[in-house]
Amino acid sequence: MKKIYNNQKSLKSLHTEIESALQVIEQKYLLPKKESTASVESKEFSLLERCEKLSKINKKDVLRTVHHFACSGGTLISKCISSLPNVYLLSEVHPYTKLHFNESGAEYSPTDITRLCHYANVPNINSLSETILRNNIVTVSDHINALGGELVIRDHSHADFCVGDNSSNSCSILNILSDDFEIKKIATVRHPVDSYLSLIKNNWVHFSPPTFNEYCTRLLYFLKNFEMSEIYKYEDFVDNPKAQMELISTALDIKYDENFSTTFNIHNVTGDSGRKGSKIQVRERLGLSSSLKDEVSKSRAFEEVANMMSYSF
Template sequence: MTFKLDKTKTSINQALKVIAEYEKVHGEIDISGNHQSNLNKLTSIQSDSQFNSRKCSMTKPTLRIIHHFACSGGTLISKCISALPNTFLLSETHPLSMNHISGKPKYLPSDVTTLARYAKVPDVEALAKHLFANNIKDTERFVREQGGLLVLREHSHIDFCVGTTINDSGVVFDCLKEIFDVKNLVTVRHPIDAYISLVSNDWVQFSPATFDEYCFRMLRFLDIYSYCTVLKYEDFVSDPDKHMRLICSELELTFDSSYRSTFSSSLVTGDSGRSGNVIEERERRPIEPDLAKEIKTSKNFKILVKRLKYSKDI
């Protein structure tokens, strides 16, 4: 049952008004022998209620965000989270993404940010961040009022794997940290497997387009979210229930083992890998000779696998 302070305050105010009106007509009546004391107590309760109401209004609602690189198993984990009870996941969120914009303008009637870009609105990135923050704020409140929990799957690729530079922080988190009490979680996959899949999908959008650069960018990603728990995709698929319990603990979600039988029906964008309805480890894709040379000479790869406690063997 939800306890609403506003209703309590209204009831107390009404009771005080009745007492005041009664005293105007009949004078102060002390039935218990300590009427004034009781009235003082009621006034004190009203004051406490007002304080608690203000305190409640200052408390930030909780928002959950998961961060990971593209092609690192994040879609599978996101589907499993989405299949939890009363949990609603918004997939691949980011206010500044332009990956969906190319060629002729697309029909996107509800995407105000993209329409503003088409219209060449000045300082559109500031507008995009503002709209994004308010949309998430309203969506979280709506979901919460329906008894649900909102999770964002951040499209970290935009911050760390596009262009020649790397963001100093995560844009999604920066947009929302003042509004919400954010619960974060990072998921990773062995950099060789993730990079091979990235190349296979033709999603290498950073420069220089090398494996060493990819590892460098992943290290920056880990630095920025160094305060977060890091979950390995390989560990998740080896023991899904154990690691779903960890996810639920970190994100304050409710664990239910039924996710295993329903996750495959979750509608989540970014399903670029070898999808299926069974959670299991997949064999590594073949490594091309040129990539094998890059891996052996990459300094950042050696730092990365040591940090994440992955094998450096090819």
């Protein structure tokens, strides 16, 4: 009998503590300025109903983001993600980059408000670009959520980390959108020798100095934005695409469908610069000069990347 009494007393004490905590939170978040705590109690909400209501306060929508360097297999993986059920992927999103601008003059781009603002020399363009991007993504996210879909943003990481004399330390997309969304993110990486060779082939070395060691240094800045559990290797993906895509689907909290491997190639995704094909398979390494071999062997930054990602050379 004493044990039952003590349990009842403990439950009553717990109820009182929860009630007190709810009153404090409700006063801060739910009550109009002139409404009293007593008026909330008079509504006779159960503790469970009130806790449920409070749990929805400031709850952010989920946004999925995918990050990778150029020429690292990111387009293939993005196509595969696009093939999953009810997924809508916006490809190569970035607020500031002007890599796509025609330097010889203004181009016809009636739907690109940010670019038109650049052409018009609108002041404080970077701040405005952030606001435009944030508002656009919120609007698209709301629209896709209402349709029961899942929005995925493919970040144009190249613009942050591989352009100019200095690399960024962080992803602009994450900095801009993290206040509005709960971000679920992944990064994909390819052996730096292979991605660097492809970068040279495509004439996309936009950083200075244009060395392999500088490339790996910037890759390190990029990778430090992610937990190891958020990073996926391109080589693992092409070796076992279904197993890796299932892991990626879980990480992004989207539904997995093994049929992606037969439908991925019908999706239009920007940045499709690699060796085309309807099969997911390993590609042979491009030719490596003796001078680059020497540069690789002497690169401290590559050594750090190799140790982090279990790459060899």
